[in-house]
Amino acid sequence: MIFEMFQYAFMQRALVVGLCIAICAALVGVSLVLRKNSMIGDGLSHTAFSAFALATVLGFTPIYFAIPVVIAASFFVLRLSRSRKIHGDAAIAALSASSLAIGTFAISVSKGVNIDLNSYLFGSILSVSWLDVILSLVLAAIVIGLYFLSYHRIFAITFDEDFAKSVGVKTGFYDAIFAAICSVVVVLGMRLLGSLLISSLIIFPTLSAMNYSKSFRGVVAYAVIVSILAFLVGLAASYVFATPTGATVVIANLLLFVISFVLKKIRKD
Amino acid sequence: MALLTLKKLCLKYGEQIIVSDASFSLEDGDFACVVGTNGSGKSTLVKAILGLIKPASGEVIYGDGLARTQIGYLPQETRVDGNFPATAEEIVLSGCLGHMSIKPFYCHHEKKHALECLSALGIGKLAKKSFSDLSGGQKQKVLLARSLAATKKLLILDEPSNNLDYKSRKDFYSTLKKLNENRKLTIIMITHDLDADDLIGNKVIAIKEGKVSVADTAKYLEAYK
Structure with missing residues (x-):
């Protein structure tokens, strides 16, 4: 079955792109969940939705247009929440709603442009091209490299930002790097899960990993393993049952979370 | 001076x-x-x-x-999440960041220093324990050990x-x-x-x-x- 599945070029491409997304989403998810910023993924995915829609209407390649737009939006949210004039969750909610509105507006006023709304909302990883594969590999390599070079500083900021600042960690700089990494992950993840489901890929692996490990390094490692496993199970199940890949991957993540939760309870008892 | x-x-x-x-x-x-x-x-x-x-x-x-970055700071306990998944050693190591300039990874020297700071407070054996499993007093000592790692x-x-x-x-x-x-x-x-x-x-x-x-x-x- 596995061999048969990967005889198709579209499945091979989906496998590579999906693994890139699964690893990157798990890495950023740990800090987002632990800093209680899980909803940032949701806000940025809605921005990515409007960027994809606008790019299609304006005739640009969506992914090239969306990455700088989403990075700019993440910096904007970061700046807005740091200014303390508006709370972070309110900034994210405002960004989400306005982005969705702009995207929907752009799609509705465009005439003669064929837009597959479903693929933006729920993903379409089976339709990625070899160019998308190369782009995903390059971006994933950058994200993973930056993450590991900043790993100890990211830990310090995530655990206690004031202390990190006091020992000279440039929290603004690392926040900006992290915001850029999140943006790239969200835009890449749009291909797999779409704007409505991508935040689950960021949140679930960390929640599951926290049931397996109580060290930061352990949580990062387990989150990556769980994320990869959920993607492989989801991809295979979607092939076997002919279900949408994105939704099946999310259900696989949900199941792995439930299993981790039950195992934790059994261990405790 | x-x-x-x-x-x-x-x-x-x-x-x-x-x-x-x-x-x-x-x-x-x-x-x-x-x-x-x-x-x-x-x-x-x-x-x-x-x-x-x-x-x-x-x-x-x-x-x-x-140096400004070599002051050991212990913030109010309420600012730290008591259920954060991290070992005492991981937390104390972050106190060494002020001495590391742009170096991305801890070397043997920092790991040894972190363990010394934990041992100096009598909690060396808690190094691999999870922060969330410690008592209030032990948590505070771990945070103090992190501050010690940052300063002399x-x-x-x-x-x-x-x-x-x-x-x-x-x-x-x-x-x-x-x-x-x-x-x-x-x-x-x-x-x-x-x-x-x-x-x-x-x-x-x-x-x-x-x-x-x-x-x-x-x-x-x-x-x-």
């Missing part, structure tokens, strides 16, 4: 003056307790010393080879005895006294209790209506009576 000197330091939030014209110095081995009512500006003052907020005017001068000269503690029971508080204070006496560490500790049991240092920095005054503890307690 004094380890720390404040010269006419003025701190504001917007237009509101929090601290005005604060001038004092602390020498090597001083142990100063910062007292004042809630909202008097105690945390603001120490954050200015740490360089976390910019003064409206005046300056903070570090002497005796002290100056510790700044923001209400470290909050949420500690009487026994843990006594134990924690005794540890601080030992660090102060044996290592000649200068300590600045914020406390909101004016109980003589909490004023364990040789100096008191009192903040009242934005004015900062420094006195010997004995004299302060005498005047307070």
Whole structure:
């Protein structure tokens, strides 16, 4: 079955792109969940939705247009929440709603442009091209490299930002790097899960990993393993049952979370 | 030269003056307790010393080879998530970041130093334990070990005895006294209790209506009576 599945070029491409997304989403998810910023993924995915829609209407390649737009939006949210004039969750909610509105507006006023709304909302990883594969590999390599070079500083900021600042960690700089990494992950993840489901890929692996490990390094490692496993199970199940890949991957993540939760309870008892 | 000197330091939030014209110095081995009512500006003052907020005017001068990034800071316990998934060792290692410049990874030296800091506080065997599994007193000691990893000269503690029971508080204070006496560490500790049991240092920095005054503890307690 596995061999048969990967005889198709579209499945091979989906496998590579999906693994890139699964690893990157798990890495950023740990800090987002632990800093209680899980909803940032949701806000940025809605921005990515409007960027994809606008790019299609304006005739640009969506992914090239969306990455700088989403990075700019993440910096904007970061700046807005740091200014303390508006709370972070309110900034994210405002960004989400306005982005969705702009995207929907752009799609509705465009005439003669064929837009597959479903693929933006729920993903379409089976339709990625070899160019998308190369782009995903390059971006994933950058994200993973930056993450590991900043790993100890990211830990310090995530655990206690004031202390990190006091020992000279440039929290603004690392926040900006992290915001850029999140943006790239969200835009890449749009291909797999779409704007409505991508935040689950960021949140679930960390929640599951926290049931397996109580060290930061352990949580990062387990989150990556769980994320990869959920993607492989989801991809295979979607092939076997002919279900949408994105939704099946999310259900696989949900199941792995439930299993981790039950195992934790059994261990405790 | 004094380890720390404040010269006419003025701190504001917007237009509101929090601290005005604060001038004092602390020498090597001083142990100063910062007292004042809630909202008097105690945390603001120490954050200015740490360089976390910019003064409206005046300056903070570090002497005796002290660098701003090599001050051990113990924030209020409420700022740290007690259920955070991290081992004591991971947390204490983050205290070494101030010595690492742009180096991305810890080497053997930092790992050894982190374990020494844990052992110095009698909690070396907790290195691999998860922070979330520790008692309140042990958590506070882990955070103190992280501060120790960051400094050899100056510790700044923001209400470290909050949420500690009487026994843990006594134990924690005794540890601080030992660090102060044996290592000649200068300590600045914020406390909101004016109980003589909490004023364990040789100096008191009192903040009242934005004015900062420094006195010997004995004299302060005498005047307070």
